[in-house]
Amino acid sequence: MSSETTSSPAIAEAPHPSTMSVFKRCIDILGAIVGLLILSIIFIPIAILIRLDSPGPILYAQERYGLRGRQFTMRKFRSMVQNADELKALIPNESKGLVFKNQNDPRVTQIGRFLRKTSLDEFPQFWNVLRGDMSLVGTRPPTHDEVCQYQQHHWKRLNVKPGMTGEWQVNGRSSVKDFEEIVNLDLRYQHRWTPFYDLVILWKTLMILIRRSGAY
Secondary structure, X not given: OOOXXXXXXXXXXXXXXXXXXXXHHHHHHHHHHHHHHHHHHHHHHHHHHHXXXXXXXXXXXXXXXXXXXXXXXXXXXXOEOOOHHHHHHHOOOOOEOOOOOOOOOOOEOHHHHHHHHHOHHHOOHHHHHHHOOOEEEOEOOOEHHHHOOOOHHHHHHHHOOEXXXXXXXXXXXXXXXXXXXHHHHHHHHHHXXXXXXXXXXXXXXXXXXXXXXXXX
């Protein structure tokens, strides 16, 4: 895992209170343990389905940026074809700004669509939560190509740990396609944050998963 740090003056000198919360960290550890236990049960069946569906690795690893610009490796179940990164330039971006979204992305495999719809593709990220790279609730962890284009105010979203879920995910993940709106949601989370507010977002996330809405 890389420990390289990229930073900007826009990142506040004082840490955000959530980064020092013992309660938040305890919830992260508890949630990560439960998630990893579930992962140990579903890993082999999902791995078999991924291999049967398309050639390539079971897990997809990508460098992301976390708290205060710290770089880490995030892993997910592979939901796209093996050469998806090379094909990205050929796919139209339906979002506005730095985030990339395409609802009918042809790179997504058949089993990949199921994994994304159910968010099962994200279960390996519980390892990142246990390690402390991520939190259960936070901001969407940006990629290198996003960070390279950041303006000053974009860096403020990295004042908290990236999360498996957050304001964006529970407020219309599929419908919010303007990057500036995503940034505003991330900053709103920072202003609203309390340990109880994290629990509210986790509950909302669970309800969305049960309804299978807001993801692709």
